[in-house]
Amino acid sequence: MSKRRWVILLVAALVFSMTVGQAAWAAQEAAKEKTPAKGAVPAGLETTAEAAVLLEPVTGKIAYEKEMDKRLPMASVTKLMTLLVATDAVEKGDFKLTDNVVTSENAWEMGGSQIYLEIGEEMSLWDMLAAIGLQSANDACVAVAEHIMGSEEAFVEAMNDKAKSLALENTNFVNCHGLTADNHYTSAYDLAQILKEGLKNPLFRKITAMKEYDLRGGAFKLWNTNKLLWWYDGADAGKTGWTEAAKYCLASSAERNGLRFICVVLGTEQVRSHFSESMKIFDYGYARYKSVNFAEQGAGVGQLKVSKGQSDMVEVQALDKVSVIVSKGEEKGFEPKLELPESINAPVQKGQEVGSYVVSKNGQEVLRVKLVAGADVPKASLGQQMRRVLDSVY
Known part of the structure; x- marks a missing residue:
């Protein structure tokens, strides 16, 4: 074999070995990319929020959480509790929305977000509450607090009492507006519970759902700071917050x-990131879960016989929504039933507990909701009872 042929064969062998080696190296690298590192966690939902939670309020299911019990500042999201205490006072009848609220010097001095109240300026309680819910007005918060409790300090005490009644272990209020203060904190989970409680109050729901409002006869336009009301399908309540310490909440x-889901994000860094992170978490929940609904809160679900009453029957209503949250694909197989006595003796009071609505699956109880009487049924007089007996005979 000539020297020239030996050179050609040698070069070809070298090229072949390099090609095979490169292919093997590429295959190894590809395998490395597809093989998770030892101890790696499968990819899931991630959020830039320092703390977050996604709560389904009917069953209390936590669909997602990140550091949900961590104590953090919450800026103006504080005003959810301010609105809750104030609207509860109105619903109880202690105050009217038409009440005139007078601005004190203390309220006038408040900085941050405001509606620029003047000392001595009078505004209806309704206007003040709208300014708190939409504009996040710090001056209106103090004015309302003083109107309802006599002082901001007393109002803050009522806020903390409400937190204790809700068994919130990681919440403490120092003011009613959320400006940075020592020992003023909450957690993502506790805020979700506050919003859950607020949604039970029709006035609270109305205020937090409004997109806009004309104040001072239209001279001052309020726009809700919660942009999810425009940007996210189904969004219907909430409160934003920002301070340098709390970041975006x-x-x-x-x-x-x-x-329904309640989402809370605390401590996001970027402008509008509290909106984008919330929408991402909502999407996560709606992509994975479905609600199996049996009865709405207050809906009539049956009739119950009444003995010795002015009426023979009373409507039975569900005290709370009868609903089960499940992973998609697991919606079938639920069995609902009413647990009721054969009859109940008069008198019957509206709202009186009379039984239970029970939902089971595979023989296991998964949900129990109280059933209540839907109306008053006074006891029949002796004459009425006698006539009823005669009518049944003849």
Whole structure:
């Protein structure tokens, strides 16, 4: 074999070995990319929020959480509790929305977000509450607090009492507006519970759902700072917050196809990131879960016989929504039933507990909701009872 042929064969062998080696190296690298590192966790939902939670309020299911019990500042999301205490006072009849609230010097001095109240300026309680819910007005917060409790300090005490009544272990209020203060904190989970409680109050729901409002006869336009009301399908309540210490925060609620979620994000860094992170977490929940609904809160679900009453029957209503949250694909197999006595003796009071609505699956109870009487049924007089007996005979 000539020297020239030996050179050609040698070069070809070298090229072949390099090609095979490169292919093997590429295959190894590809395998490395597809093989998770030892101890790696499968990819899931991630959020830039320092703390977050996604709560389904009917069953209390936590669909997602990150450091949900961590104590953090919450800026103006504080005002959810301010609104809750104030609207509860109105619902109880202690105050009227038409009440005139007078601005004190203390309220006038408040900085940050405001509606620029003047000392001595009078405004209806309704206007003040709208300014708190939409504009996040710190001056209105103090004015309302003083109107309802006599002083901001007394109002803050009522806020903390309400937190204790809700068994919130990681919440403490120092003021009613959320400006940075020592020992003023909450957690993502606790805020979700506050919003859950607020949604039970029709006035609270109305205020937090409003997108806009004309104040001072239209001279001052209020726009809700919770942009999810425009940007996210089903969003219907919530409150934003920002301070340098708390960063961007948002507690919000949305409902789709009978399934409600409450989402809270605390401590997001970037402008509008509290909105984008909340929408991402909501999407996570709606992509994975579905609500199996049996009865709405207050809905009539049956009739119960009444003995010795002015009426023979009373409507039975569900005290709370009868609903089960499940992973998609697991909606079938639930069995609902009413647990009721054969009859109940008069007198019957509206709202009186009379039984239970029970939902089971595979023989196991998964949900129990109280059933109550839907109306008053006074006891029949002796004459009425005698006539009823005669009518049944003849």
